[in-house]
Amino acid sequence: MSGRNPKSGASAPLSTVLGALRAAGEPTRLRLLALLAHAELNVTDLQEILGQSQPRISRHLKLMSGAGLIERHREGSWAFFRLAQDGHGAHLARGIIDKLSPEEPVLARDRERLAEVRASNADKAADYFRDHAKDWAKIRALHVEEEAVEAAIRELVGSRPVRALLDIGTGTGRILEVLAPQADRAVGVDLSVDMLSVARANIAKLGLTNVQFRQGDTYSLPVPQNSFDLVVIHQVLHFLDDPQRAIREAARALAPGGRLLVVDFAPHELEFLREAHAHRRLGFTIDAVTQWMKLAGLKPEVHDELKPPGNIRDKLTVSLWLARDPRVVTDLPASDPNRSVA
Ligand SMILES: C[S@@+](CC[C@H](N)C(=O)[O-])C[C@H]1O[C@@H](n2cnc3c(N)ncnc32)[C@H](O)[C@@H]1O
Known part of the structure; x- marks a missing residue:
């Protein structure tokens, strides 16, 4: 490997x-x-x-x-x-x-x-996902096609190999499915053990052996600092009570020159997402996330928006923000134990 x-x-x-x-x-x-x-x-x-x-x-x-x-x-x-x-x-x-x-x-x-044990684990995970699939499908129907979002992510990330990829709030592991094939190693973190078993089964099905999972909180990531050259937070910030802190913690995990990609909803008025789907935040302005990235010491590079077709009022726009850690490798002290972990 x-x-x-x-x-x-x-x-x-x-x-x-x-x-x-x-x-x-x-x-x-x-x-x-x-x-x-x-x-x-x-x-x-x-x-x-x-x-x-x-x-x-x-x-x-x-x-x-x-x-x-x-x-x-x-x-x-x-x-x-x-x-x-x-x-x-x-x-x-x-x-x-x-x-x-x-x-x-x-x-x-x-x-x-x-292979038999994996198949049985995958069945259990599929049962769990089936029980929650209705919610996911409903929310997906509210925004632009998943394929369009993934194409935009691929375009922003580019096709160059990534040494170490971190997917925060990995859920079913979809972002790892999309990006781990171009990474040397990848780590998916999620608070929920159930979601991690779904992700684990999905990744095993694809035979991706460079992916590890960690149960952990986005506010206190179970990974070393300065260690990832690509960190992704995809559709997680709107569940959090302190998204700025999550961005600060994600920046801590970045290696010098590494990139942070945040994908979430633009501001919207679909209040029912709060009651029915545990959303805390009804989307984020371009400036809010850009400012949090700057405060975390990052240099925002790109912002992109994917607007749904049709009536904008009851549909969700997906926003993508990409920022870079401005440090170069020599900014780390020579004695830093994390210097070569990525
Ligand atoms: C809507 S899902 C998105 C999953 C994945 N990023 C995707 O887009 O396919 C949100 C995920 O964030 C996780 N999550 C919520 N709060 C978290 C926290 N404080 N720390 C880590 N994960 C969290 C949830 O368990 C869930 O799996």
């Missing part, structure tokens, strides 16, 4: 290599490593795939994460595991997996079970 840092993994101290080999040197642990190369999985998924008890699997995972081969992150009451992304552990894990023959019957069986 791309996005790893080969420099830090090229050669490692003897004790690190020994620790990694010891941690991986057991049949179940090798199978777990091979599975985590395909997907971010929780202990329940792994239990279903391997047919082993939860304490045994947890013990194996703990050993491998202690040796830096895999990473663990918490999402509500669940913990998810994936291959380490950076450093010696990431390099060693990838090296070990590359040596395994994919035709090995036990590994092929594990992959089949993984």
